[in-house]
Amino acid sequence: MEHVTLLLAVVIATALAFDFTNGFHDTANAMATTISTGALGPKVAVGMSAALNLVGAFLSVEVAKTISGGIVDETGIRTQVIFAALVGAILWNLVTWLLGLPSSSSHALFGGLIGAAVMSAGVSAVDGGVVVTKVLLPAVAAPVVAxxxxxxxxxxxxxxxxxxxxxxxxxxxxxxxxxxxxLVSLAHGTNDAQKTMGVITLALVTGGVLAPGSNPPVWVIVCSGLAIALGTYIGGWRIIRTLGTGLTDLRPQQGFAAQTSAAISILASSHLGFSLSTTQVCSGAVLGAGLGRRGGAVRWSTATRMAVAWCLTLPAAALVAAGAELVTGQGTWGIVLVAAVLVASATAIWLAARRRPVTAESVTARPAVEPVPAPQPAPAAQTPAQDAGLSATIPAPAAAAPSRSAAA
Structure with missing residues (x-):
């Protein structure tokens, strides 16, 4: 029993670590356009977003119930399966943050849960109907609608x-x-903080602390809200730069249109229990707003990279989580090994990010463009010797000297 309690504590701590990465990974969803158009300064923007993420965490538990009792069969899942799922989600979040790609933290978590559950208990452990109706279909429809x-x-x-x-x-x-x-920050807290609530609740059910079908306890809601708010306050400057200035150049009118459309989509999905990717919604809204201005341009190379990351998120996180579950299933030494790999990988990614840091001061820098060649001055009158191809043998000062003498 003592080992189970310790493992459960490790899983809860790892879930809150994922919630923290979700916060700084997805800060761009709410504040990228506000920062890029100059409506708010970078630090003020992330501070406001963090506070509203915390408030939003207390508004609903519908998404949390979808995760804790919908996607996977909670009666056949062991606690270490949740740990393996979180490892896959955290690593994908950190890799895409390093690359500055606004991928979906939600789909990373779903992929991790699916991969670890299948490795542990087989395909029957996953409810395919829930995955299709409440994960995959919203993933396709939401960014298009927004x-x-x-x-x-x-x-x-x-x-x-x-x-x-x-x-x-x-x-x-x-x-x-x-x-x-x-409004987007409030919606983000309402939707994304619940995902961690759902995971912790699922872990508590698998550990025998809660009965199947239980709602998240109050302390789970509070801890999840605080973790995502703290991560948001840190500010994921790399992704803010990509979404704010790397995808398209927005004017205040476009920023307002993009954020309002995204907020309405996210809040509606939270009310219906759809575990929506706020990243995909906000990215789709920014893309639509960029095309909405006549003469507006979208950097399709950046959009393509984002789309590739979206497609890879769920299967990549699932594969990593499945591998982690294979190792953790070997016993205590496997759990320790996976935890050590997670810490080492996170440290390596953090050190790699420090080599080319993006800060609050540099986050609004526009992408580099090809320099326009400067106009060349008209050629000076040439001497007969230069016409004959001997200009290299005539020093420039000597050629200029007679002009100075004549002027004197």
Whole structure:
């Protein structure tokens, strides 16, 4: 019993570590456009987002129930399976953060759960119907819906304000961006913090602490909210830069349209119990807003990299989690080994990030573009010797000397 209690404590701590990585990985969802358009300073933006993430964690438990009792069969899952699933999710979060790719923390967690559960108990341990209806279909539909909504909203805002004063319009939309960013942060806490609540609740059920079908205890809600808020406050500057300036250049009107569309999509999905990827929703909204301005350009190379990361997230996390479950199933030494590999890998990724840091001061730097060649000065009059190809033998000062003498 003592070993089970210790293992359960390790799983809870690892779940909160995932929640922390989810926070700084997904800060960009709420604040990238607000920072890129100058509506809020970087540090003020992440501070506000962290506070609202904490508040949002207390608003609902529908998504948590989907995870704790829907995706996998909680009656046939051991506690170390949850640990292996979290290892896969954390490592994928850290790798994509290092690359500056706004991939889905939610799908990393789902992939980890699916891979570890299948390795432990077989395919029957996963409820395929729930995965399709509440994970895969929302993953496809949500970014498309949010993108279309942001596209239409951007077109409308530019059309409505086409005769307005540009400075006053920009100021008004920046104020609107702050309000919509607050709404996205609240929605992010409502949706994403619940995922960790669900995982911890699932671990408590597998450890015999809670009965199957139980709601998350209050202390689980509080700890999950605090962990994601702290991660958000740290600020995932690499991903903020990609989503704020790397995908497209946004004006305040577009930022407001993107954030409002994303917030509505996330809050609606949370109410319905759909465990939505806030990253994919916000990325789709930014893409739609970028296309919504006439003459707006999208950096399709960045969009393609993001799409590839989205497609790889679930299977990559599943494979890592399955491997971790294979090792942890060997006993205590396997659990210790997997924990050591997780810590070592996280440390190596952190050290690699320090070589090319992205900070609050450099987060709004635009992507480098090809330099435009400077216009060349008109060639000076050539001497007969230069015309004959002997210019290299005539020093420049000597050629300029007669001109100075003549001027004197």
């Amino acid at each position: 993108g279309l909504a942001a596209f239409v909203a951007s077109r409308l805002t530019f059309r409505i304000g086409r005769h307005a004063d540009d400075a006053a319009t920009a100021k008004g939309y920046r104020a609107g961006q702050i309000a919509s960013a607050a």
